[in-house]
Amino acid sequence: MSETGRTGQIYNEIQTPCYIIYREELDRGIEELKQALAQYWPRAIVGYSFKTNALPWAMIQMKQAGFYAEVVSEDEYDLAMKLGFEHVIYNGPVKGKRSFDDALKRGYIINLDAKRELDWLEAYAGTDIAVGLRVNFDVESECPGETSGGQEGSRFGFSYETGEFAEALERLKRMNIRLAGLHMHCGSKTRSINIYRALARKACELKKEFDLNPDYIDLGGGYFGGMPNKPHFADYVKAIREELLPAYSPEDTTLIMEPGTSIITPPIEYVVSVVDVKKTYAGQFAVTDGSRIDVDPLHRKSSYFYEVQSERTSSPGQSPAAFSEQEQTAPQERKTIAKQTVCGFTCMEDDRIFEMKDQPELRVGDRIAFKKSGGYTMCLTPLFIRYFPRVYVEEAGTYRIVRDAWGPDEYMSGSHLV
Numbered sequence: 001m002s003e004t005g006r007t008g009q010i011y012n013e014i015q016t017p018c019y020i021i022y023r024e025e026l027d028r029g030i031e032e033l034k035q036a037l038a039q040y041w042p043r044a045i046v047g048y049s050f051k052t053n054a055l056p057w058a059m060i061q062m063k064q065a066g067f068y069a070e071v072v073s074e075d076e077y078d079l080a081m082k083l084g085f086e087h088v089i090y091n092g093p094v095k096g097k098r099s100f101d102d103a104l105k106r107g108y109i110i111n112l113d114a115k116r117e118l119d120w121l122e123a124y125a126g127t128d129i130a131v132g133l134r135v136n137f138d139v140e141s142e143c144p145g146e147t148s149g150g151q152e153g154s155r156f157g158f159s160y161e162t163g164e165f166a167e168a169l170e171r172l173k174r175m176n177i178r179l180a181g182l183h184m185h186c187g188s189k190t191r192s193i194n195i196y197r198a199l200a201r202k203a204c205e206l207k208k209e210f211d212l213n214p215d216y217i218d219l220g221g222g223y224f225g226g227m228p229n230k231p232h233f234a235d236y237v238k239a240i241r242e243e244l245l246p247a248y249s250p251e252d253t254t255l256i257m258e259p260g261t262s263i264i265t266p267p268i269e270y271v272v273s274v275v276d277v278k279k280t281y282a283g284q285f286a287v288t289d290g291s292r293i294d295v296d297p298l299h300r301k302s303s304y305f306y307e308v309q310s311e312r313t314s315s316p317g318q319s320p321a322a323f324s325e326q327e328q329t330a331p332q333e334r335k336t337i338a339k340q341t342v343c344g345f346t347c348m349e350d351d352r353i354f355e356m357k358d359q360p361e362l363r364v365g366d367r368i369a370f371k372k373s374g375g376y377t378m379c380l381t382p383l384f385i386r387y388f389p390r391v392y393v394e395e396a397g398t399y400r401i402v403r404d405a406w407g408p409d410e411y412m413s414g415s416h417l418v
């Protein structure tokens with residue numbers, strides 16, 4: 001059995017294209033986060049970010065782990081309800097009014113992100129509710145080159161610099177509605193600890209400047225997870241603690257984290273099979289039954305953690321022998337090819353997943369497993385040419401389907417034909 005727990009016979013039977021969730025690795029990430037919080041800020045809530053990948057099976061694991069559902073639309077809100085979540089963090093700039101009212105009624109955490117939500121709150125003036133405010137401030141100047149918004153800034157939350165944050169606080173005060181917390185999430189390109197230090201420092205400054213006493217500080221998502229040479233959850237929470245301590249106490253203030261990719265990306269693999277090898281005047285192409293739209297839907301990636309599994313080198317009942325970029329253990333009989341382009345099934349010329357340079361020749365029947373593929377893949381896959389691939393969960397060496405591949409029936413669901 002390899003480190004990912006494969007047992008050849010069963011692994012060989014999986015049908016590609018597919019995603020595989022490695023259960024042990026998923027649990028390991030969840031545990032690591034819980035331990036980091038227990039060590040550095042035990043009064044904590046984790047809201048799993050639905051948008052990152054809301055596969056129903058995975059969401060049930062998050063619920064069982066005690067995580068809240070972090071949702072940013074009425075659809076996500078309704079999905080959380082359908083999945084039986086009893087705790088929700090409702091974020092985002094375009095919440096639905098029905099779900100907003102429902103969340104207030106149920107006492108869920110709501111972080112306001114739009115003025116119309118303040119308008120909606122007028123109906124609750126003077127009642128015993130509390131809401132959080134998403135803060136917009138210039139993180140880029142504190143962490144140059146790091147934020148997703150860059151010089152253009154972020155469009156989320158209420159701006160500190162223009163006074164919209166102060167106005168929102170003022171409106172809450174006028175309505176006699178308590179400020180429950182500060183939502184500080186900032187998307188970054190770097191996922192660096194610096195970002196969280198800057199966010200936590202700002203939360204301290206805001207407390208002082210506006211004389212606030214929030215129940216929680218929500219640092220949002222955007223962490224690394226399961227990457228050996230990158231920060232771990234403990235590194236982030238330790239740094240956040242250091243920055244928050246001057247103004248907040250771990251006994252009285254709840255720390256909220258909203259991880260998505262750091263939890264769900266590491267344990268998921270996307271596996272495709274080579275169905276044809278073409279040699280043209282311009283190069284060599286390995287055509288697969290998968291697609292770039294399933295593994296890099298935003299066409300941003302230039303490299304992947306991947307493993308090639310050569311069927312020809314394994315006999316039935318054995319694990320397929322693997323050669324990878326790192327290991328360089330190519331099967332002896334294969335010649336090395338200067339450049340092979342691994343392509344997808346769609347009829348788009350740009351469905352080229354990646355180029356393999358100076359690697360053993362790919363052959364029909366080989367499989368390629370793209371590791372760490374769980375975040376912003378399944379949820380961004382379009383229904384283009386082929387429908388959603390099946391999803392397996394690997395547990396103790398066995399593979400079971402937790403989502404069937406979609407076909408025309410699922411595609412047509414909800415359609416009215418006349």
Ligand SMILES: Cc1ncc(COP(=O)(O)O)c(C=O)c1O
Binds near residue numbers: 049187258262
């Ligand atoms: C408010 C909020 N929380 C959490 C997340 C999750 O981020 P990630 O998947 O990078 O951890 C996002 C992502 O955009 C977000 O906008």
